[in-house]
Each structure stands twice: as C-alpha cells, then as structure tokens.
Amino acid sequence: MLASTAPISYRQLPLRLYQIGPKFRDELKSRFGLMRAKEFLMKDMYSFDVSAEAAAESYATVTAAYERFFRQLEVPFVQVEAATGMMGGSQSHEYHFISPVGEDTLLQCSNCSYAGNVEVFGSDTDAPSACPKCQSAQLSRVRGVEVAHTFLLGDKYSKPLGATFLNTTGKPKTLIMGCFGIGITRVVAAALEVLSTEQELRWPKLLAPYDVCIIGPKAGSKEQAPAERIEHELLQQLMQICGAEQLLHDERKELTIGKRLLDAKRLGHPLTIVVGAKATQAEAPKLELHTSGGEKQELDVAQVLQLVATHEQHKQQLVEGTEQTDTKRSQRVGHVH
Numbered sequence: 202m203l204a205s206t207a208p209i210s211y212r213q214l215p216l217r218l219y220q221i222g223p224k225f226r227d228e229l230k231s232r233f234g235l236m237r238a239k240e241f242l243m244k245d246m247y248s249f250d251v252s253a254e255a256a257a258e259s260y261a262t263v264t265a266a267y268e269r270f271f272r273q274l275e276v277p278f279v280q281v282e283a284a285t286g287m288m289g290g291s292q293s294h295e296y297h298f299i300s301p302v303g304e305d306t307l308l309q310c311s312n313c314s315y316a317g318n319v320e321v322f323g324s325d326t327d328a329p330s331a332c333p334k335c336q337s338a339q340l341s342r343v344r345g346v347e348v349a350h351t352f353l354l355g356d357k358y359s360k361p362l363g364a365t366f367l368n369t370t371g372k373p374k375t376l377i378m379g380c381f382g383i384g385i386t387r388v389v390a391a392a393l394e395v396l397s398t399e400q401e402l403r404w405p406k407l408l409a410p411y412d413v414c415i416i417g418p419k420a421g422s423k424e425q426a427p428a429e430r431i432e433h434e435l436l437q438q439l440m441q442i443c444g445a446e447q448l449l450h451d452e453r454k455e456l457t458i459g460k461r462l463l464d465a466k467r468l469g470h471p472l473t474i475v476v477g478a479k480a481t482q483a484e485a486p487k488l489e490l491h492t493s494g495g496e497k498q499e500l501d502v503a504q505v506l507q508l509v510a511t512h513e514q515h516k517q518q519l520v521e522g523t524e525q526t527d528t529k530r531s532q533r534v535g536h537v538h
C-alpha cells in the first residue's frame with residue numbers, strides 16, 4: 202500500500218498503521234479452545250521510518266507500550282529474544298505468559314536480565330546450559346504461551362516492493378519498517394488459563410466483564426422482604442462507586458443462593474456479594490463477600506463498600522500506570538513457581 206502511494210515525505214514519518222481483525226490459519230493441531238484456533242482476532246501494526254535509528258526508536262516506543270499493557274493485566278509474563286524466522290529482520294522479541302501448558306520453552310537467567318526462546322538456538326537440544334549473555338549457570342527453563350511478537354524488519358519488505366519516501370533533499374529513500382502483533386483472543390484465553398483453577402474462573406481485573414456480582418435472597422424465603430430492602434439500598438450505593446455497567450445483579454430469585462454463587466464462581470467475578478439471612482439479623486447484620494481466588498468473608502455494609510472502592514481504585518491505578526506491585530514478579534519469571 203505504501204509502495205503504491207505517491208512517495209510520502211519525510212515530514213509524514215514516523216508512520217504507524219494498525220488494524221484489528223480476524224485472521225485465519227489452517228491449524229493442524231487446533232486445541233485449547235481459543236488458545237490455538239483456526240480463527241483468531243489479532244492486532245497488528247506496521248511502522249515506517251526514515252532510518253534504522255528512527256526505526257529502532259519506534260521499536261522501543263511500541264515495545265514499551267506492550268510492556269505497560271501486559272503489566273496492566275497482572276499475569277506473569279516475560280519478554281524474550283526470539284528467532285526472526287519467516288518474517289526476517291534484524292531483531293525480534295516475543296511476549297509470553299508463563300504456563301505449564303505453554304508450547305514454547307524459554308530460557309531465563311536469574312543472574313542478568315537475559316531471557317530467550319530456545320528456538321533462537323535452532324532447537325531445545327542445541328540450547329546452551331550457561332547464559333549466552335553473562336555465562337552464568339543460573340539459567341532456568343519455563344514454558345510460555347506466546348501472546349505477542351515484535352520484529353524490526355529493516356528494508357526486507359520495503360526494498361523489494363519499492364516503498365520509498367522523499368528525504369530532506371527530495372531524493373527517494375527506502376522506508377525502514379517494524380512490525381508488531383498482539384493475539385487478542387489468545388491474550389484472553391491464556392490469561393484465564395494461567396489465573397484460573399478447576400473450580401473457579403479468574404480474570405485479570407481490567408478484563409473482567411463485571412467487577413461486582415450481587416446475589417439477593419431466594420424467593421419465598423422468610424428473610425426475602427427485609428433482605429431485598431438491603432439489597433436495593435446496596436445496589437444504589439454500589440452504583441455510585443463503580444457505575445451500573447460494572448454491576449451484575451443476579452435476579453434469578455427462584456434459584457437458591459448456593460446455586461447462584463456456584464455460577465458466580467464459574468463466571469469469575471472479582472467480587473461477589475451475597476445478601477442472605479445474616480443481612481437481616483437485628484444484631485450486627487452481615488453480608489457475605491466472596492473474592493475471586495480468596496475466602497468468604499462476613500462483613501458489614503460499610504466494609505463491603507470500602508473493599509469495592511479499593512478494587513476500583515486499584516483498577517484506576519493500573520490504567521494510569523501508577524500501580525507499583527507485581528512488576529518484579531513479571532520480570533523474574535524463574536521464581537514464579
């Protein structure tokens with residue numbers, strides 16, 4: 202497309218074009234649901250620059266954004282040096298979620314910052330036992346699920362295709378390219394795979410469809426009327442804290458609380474609040490709060506509202522990048538287990 206456009210000016214660079222769309226692959230070993238499917242959603246971007254130095258700058262900018270994105274998901278990940286493979290180019294990195302179901306073997310040095318895919322060395326058996334950077338023997342192997350890949354392509358495609366720009370003296374020059382991809386459906390599937398258990402789905406906070414699920418009393422129970430009053434008051438207060446779109450009100454009152462709670466765990470809401478018989482007791486009324494991956498807590502209304510507010514605050518910090526925790530964990534993959 203760039204080659205068939207009249208040569209663009211150096212003033213229009215850097216140029217970064219991206220698209221989000223379905224990709225199709227004749228996958229012979231499709232499995233793990235969305236993890237390895239014949240159709241998947243992908244974000245890919247292509248960068249165009251005036252020089253190798255400028256292209257390296259674009260590469261650093263985009264990989265820094267990828268780093269922020271994966272940190273926001275709070276799933277242990279690692280950026281590794283990767284084989285340039287079919288795409289070619291001079292430099293390439295992959296982003297992996299660490300998981301035993303991962304199909305890639307990664308090397309990581311706990312002495313320096315080195316991390317690499319064994320593919321870089323041709324095969325697992327050719328991979329070194331000492332760190333290729335610092336020669337330390339503190340090299341561990343982990344399995345990873347590839348969720349993103351970046352390449353510094355240079356002029357590999359722009360040169361043969363004649364994709365040029367006009368430089369400061371008006372002379373045509375070859376564009377220098379990079380390419381960047383995130384497997385969107387795979388990010389969702391792999392994040393759930395890494396965080397969840399057999400009994401309970403667990404979402405990254407920023408990806409959970411709802412922050413809070415509210416389960417009220419069963420229809421026909423003796424606490425129904427007083428508990429429903431508390432339930433509706435609670436709904437109003439929660440709406441102020443996190444907005445209606447973050448609340449799931451399970452109104453299937455014909456079902457027992459236990460049945461609805463089981464469904465809530467399967468859907469993996471970060472916070473599930475039960476308004477049951479204990480909410481109506483005269484002395485010290487309590488709500489049940491179930492946190493994903495945590496224990497059941499019996500709390501009063503003020504405490505529950507405080508915990509929801511803390512959750513919303515944490516999400517906001519993740520979005521703003523002011524969240525400090527978990528960065529070390531993500532970088533030190535060897536110590537994840």
Ligand SMILES: [Zn+2]
Nearest residue numbers: 310313332335
């Ligand atoms: Zn090392």
